[in-house]
Amino acid sequence: MKPIFAPKTTASPPLSEGAGGSQSRAPLWRLLRVIWSNYRFSLMTVAACIVVTSLTTLASTLFTRSLIDDYIAPLTAATTPDYSPLAHTLGLLAAVLLIGVVCSYAHSRLMINVSQGTMLRLRTSLFDHMQQLPVSYFDSNAHGKVMSTYTNDIDSLRQMIGSSLPQTLNSLITITATLVSMLALSLPLTVVSVVMALVMAWTTTTLGKRSRAHFKTQQEKLAEVNGFIEEIIGGQRVVKVFNHERQAAEQFERLNEQLRASTYDANRIANIVMPVNGNLGHLTYVLIAVMGAWLILDGHIDLSLGTLVAFLTLNKSFARPIANVSQQINSVLNASVGAERVFSLMDEPAEVDDGDVTLVNAVETADGFLMPTPLPTGLWAWQVPAEGKDGKPRFVKVDGGVELRDVDFGYVPGKTVLHDIDINAMPDWKIAFVGGTGAGKTTVTNLINRFYEIQHGSITIDGIPVSRIRKHSLRRALGMVLQQTHLFTGSVLDNIRYGRLDATDQDCIEAAKLVGADGFIRRLSDGYHTVLTDDGGNLSHGERQLLAIARAAVADPPVLILDEATSSIDTRTERFVQRGMDTLMKGRTTFVIAHRLSTVRGADCIIVLDHGRIAEQGTHTELLARRGLYYNLASPHPLLKEGEPQ
C-alpha cells in the first residue's frame, strides 16, 4: 500500500539507457556497462593475458609436434648424440610456459577483483539507494524479500562475471583466429561451418529464452521463500503459542516446492544447450567431411584431400569454444535475472527531498543576531537560503513552534485518515494527543517528520513549511520515541548512543540514569556492554522501551515526540522517566501520546482526536469541565470525575 504521494512513475534511473534493447538483455548490458566503467583497465589487462596464454598454449602444442621430427630424429641418426639444442629449446619452452602460467594466474586473480568488487559496489549502492526509499516502501514489501536482493540476487552474478565473462572472451579469441584460418583454406566449407554455428547460436537463444523465464521465477520464488522464512522465524514465538508449526511447515513446503520446480525447469532446459551444441559440432564435422569429400571427388571445388583434413581439424577447434560458451548459459541467464532484480530495486523512486532549509548550530552575537558555528552549542537555527540574488542566508532560531493547518491525509487513496487537522503548538509547550485507538495519533507524528507526505494543508515549524526543510535536518530537530520499539544489534551503550553518535559513555550512562534504566542495565550480565541481538530479544518489553527513551534523551533534540513511550513501563518507573523527561524537556516543545492520564494531565494543550478529527482541545481542567469526549476517556478513573486529583 503506497501513499498517494509516492507515485511509482518518473525518476529516470542511472544507467538505464539500455532499456531500449531487448527485454532479456537489457539488465545484462546495464550490468556489463557498470563493470566496464569501473574495471576498464583490469578488463583490458585480462584480455591481454588471455591472448598471451592462448599463444603460449599454441607454442607448446607446436613444440610437441616438432619434437620428434626436428630433435629426436636427428638425435637417433647421429652417432654421438648432441643434446644441447634440445636442452636449449626446452629451456626456451619452459620460459614461454612460465609466462603463460603467470598470465593465466594474473587473469584469474584480476577477475576475482572484478567480480567481487562489482558485487561489493552493487551491494553498497543498493543499500545507499534503499536508505532513500520512503517508509511506505517498507510497509508493503516483505522484509525477507528485500534481504534476498542483497544475497541471492547479487550472488547470482558472481559466476557470470568471474568465469563466464573471461571464458567468453577466451572463446571469442579462439573463434576469430580459427575463422580466419578456415577462410584461408576454403570459403565454401567455411560457409557451412558458419551456418552451423548460427544454428547453434539460434538453439542457444531459443532455449535460453525459455529457460530465462524459469530462472526469473526461480529468483522470485527464492525471494518469497526468503521472505517467508524471515517472517515466520521472526514470529516463531507466536507460531509456538498457537501450535501453528504444522501449518507453517505446510505453507513452507508449498513455496519450497514452487522454488524447486522453477529451479528444476530452469536448469533442465539450460542443461540441454550444452549436449545439443556439442553434438551439433559432431554433425558439422560429418557434414563437412562427407560433403567436402564428395565435392572434391566430383570436382566441384578445387581442393586437395589433405586440405580438407586440415580444415576438419580447424573446424573442431572452431566448434569447441562455442560449446564451451554454451556451458556458461546457466550462469549467464541466472545473472541476467539477478541483475534485473537488483536494478529494479535500484530504480524504485526515492523519497522526495528537495528542501533547501537546513539545521545548523548557532551562536547569538552581541547584537542579537544568529551566526552559524560548527561547534555544538545547544542553540539551533534554521538556515534559510537567500531569496534575492546576492542576499545572505537567513537564520531562524529553532523554537520548536509547530503548526498544522487544514491537514488531510490518507495512507491509501480514497481512505482519508486525518481530516482538517489544525494544531498550533507554541514553542516550549507540551502537547498531548489522546483519543481512541486508531484515531490517528501516530499518523499526526508521522506527518510532522515527513515519513509520509500530506495531501492537503500545510505543516510549519517556526514558520517554515516542513516541505522546505531538508529531511535530514528536519528529523534531526525532532527526537522520537516510536510506538513500536526497535533496537539494533550491538551493546546497550551502542543502542543508547544511537541517539547522538558523539555522545561519550558518560553521556549515555547519564541518560540511562535520567530515565531510570540504569538499574536494570547494571544487572545485565555485562552491564552497559551487554550485547543485544535480535531486537533486544533478551530484555523485557518495558526494558526495551526504557532504552528507546534513553536513546531519545541522549539525542538532545529541540523537539521531542513520545508515542506511547511508556505504555509498557510500570508506574513507579514511569515516575522516574517523567521526572527525567521534564528536566530534559524544559524549554523545548514536546508531543506526547499516551493513554495514561498521569502522563497527559500536565500538558499545556491536550488534543483529543476522534476518528481522524480533532474533537476537542484545551487544558486538562478545561476539557474536564466540558464533560465531553475527554471526560469520558478519563472515566475509568473515578476520582477524575470529581475534579482535580491531589
Place this chain on the structure above:
Amino acid sequence: MFKTIARQIGQYWRATLICPLMVMLEAVIDVLIPYVTASLIDKGINAGDMPAAYRYGAVMLCMAVVSLTLGIIAGRLSAYAGTGFAANLRSAMFANVQRFAFGDIDKYSTAGLVTRMTTDVTNLQNAFQMLLRGTVRAPFTLLSSIVMCFVISPDLSLVFVTATVILAVFLYFIITRVGRLFTGVFKQYDRVNTVVKENVTGVREVKAFTREDHERDKFNDAAGGLHDLYVKAEALMAGTHPVMNMVVYGCIIAISWWGAHFVVAGTLTTGQLTSLFTYVMSILMSLMMVSMVFVQLTQSAASAERVAQVINEVPDILNPTRADAVIPDGSIDFDRVSFAYKGGSGEYALHDIDLHIAAGQTVGLIGGTGSGKSSLINLISRLYDVTRGAVRVGGKDVRTLDLTALRDAVAVVLQQNTLFTGTVLDNLRWGDEHATLDQCREACRLACADEFIKQMPDGYDSPLEQGGANLSGGQRQRLCIARALLKKPRVLILDDSTSALDNDTDARVRRNLATAMPGVTKVIISQRVSSLRDCDSIIVLDNGRLAGFGTHESLLDTCDVYRDINDLQGNPAGAPPTPS
C-alpha cells in the same frame, strides 16, 4: 555432518545414482568418437572411398544422437536431483526450526537462519550438481590416462608419481585454508543479512534519528568484510591453477628430455612418446576438473556444517514420551518455582514462586518493569522449562503433558506480538483453522476489533502487511486478542495486551471476556490498577519475587508495593470498583 547432509538426498537417490552413470557412458562415447573420426578420414576421405566415408559418417551421427540423448538425460537428472536435494535441505531445516523451543530461538539469529536456508543451500545445490556431473568423468579420464602412461613407460611414469605427490600436498594445504576462510565468509553473510534486516524493520528509527550514514558504515563494513574474505578465499583457490599448470608443464619438459634419451637408447618408440603427450594433456584437463570439484566441495563443506547444525539441533523442550493429552481443568499451580534464562546473566528471573489459581478465576498480574511477569506466564504453556520446582496446569506437571494439547488449552497473547502477511481472516484463523466467518466476527466483537475491521476497505479480507504495518498499535493488539480467543482455550493469558488501548476500549474488552468466557481461567498482565481491581485476585511481582497475592482490597492493606502503585495512579484507596 556428512551423514546428515547425505540423508537429505532422500527420494532423489535414483537420479543421484543414474546421473553419473549417464555421464560415464557419455564420456565413453566421447572417447570413442575420435577413433571414428580418424577412420572417417583415413579409410574414407584419404582413401577416396565415398561409401566408407558415408558409413563412418553415419556411425558418427548415430553416436552423436546417443551422446545427445545421454547428455540431455544426464542434464535433466542432475537438475532433478540437485534441486530436489536442495529442497529437502530447506525442508529439513525449516521442519526442525519449527521444533525449536523459545530457548533455541534465543540462540540463533533470524538473519543467520535465513542465510542458512538460502545462501548456504544454494551453495550445496551447486556443489551437488557439480559432483554428479564432474566427479565421474574427470577421475575416470585421469585414472585411465595415468594407467595408460604406466603401460607405455613405467620409468617415465615416475615423473607422474613425483608430480602427483607434489600436487596432493599442495591441494591439501590449500583445501584446509580455503575451508577455514569459507567458514568466515558465511558468518559475514549473516552479518550482511542482519544489517539489512535491521534497516528494513527499523527503517523508522534509522530515519527518525537520521542514522543513514551510520548504518551505511555498518553495512559497508559487513559487505566489505564479506568481499575481503571472499577475495582471499578465491585467490587461494585460483592459486591451484598456476601450480597445477607448472607441474604439468614440468612433466612435459621432463618427458621431452628423458623421452628423447629413451628413444635414442631404443627403449621407447616415437609413436609412444607422442601418445604420452596426448595423455599428459588429458591428465592436465582432468586434474583441473578434479581440483575444481575438490575446492568447490571444501567451500560447501563450510555450508554443510552450518546446515547440519540446524538440522541436528536438539530442541530444549521436547514432547515427553507417553505424553498425557488430558487436561481436566484450567487450574494453574506454581510449586516453589525458580527460573533463570540460559543465555542470561545467570541470575534468577523468578525466585521461589508459590501460587495456586483455581479454574475459572480471573487473576491480575502487576509488577515493575523487568520484574518477571512475562517470564512467569511463559512457564505456564511451557515455553521455557522451570529451573527448580514445578508448574502444573489442571493439576498435572506441564512436563508430562502433551505440548500440543497444553498449548491448545492455554492461549497466550504475547507481549511482543506479531501479525503476518495475509488477510485479516488468515491471521484470525491462526487461532482456529476451521473457524467460520461468523466465529471470527464474534471473536473480533469480543476483542472490540470488529469496529475497525468493518471500516477497512475489504473488511475481513483486507490485506495486512508484514507485522501488521498498516494498522495502528491498538488495532494490532485487539486483532491479536481476537486471534487467541478463537482457540477457545481453558486458560487465557493476556500479557500487557491492552497497553495501547484507551481506557474505555480496555474496559469493554475486559467486560466482554468476563461475560463471554466465564469458565476460562484468565491471567491478565497490566500496568493499570484500574484494569485489574475487579479481578478475583491479583499477583504482585517485585524483582522476580512474589510480593503479594490477594484481592485489590486485601493487597491495599497488606502489600506496600501494590499500595504504592495504586496511589501513584491516582486511585483512592478503598474506593468502590468501577461499575462495569
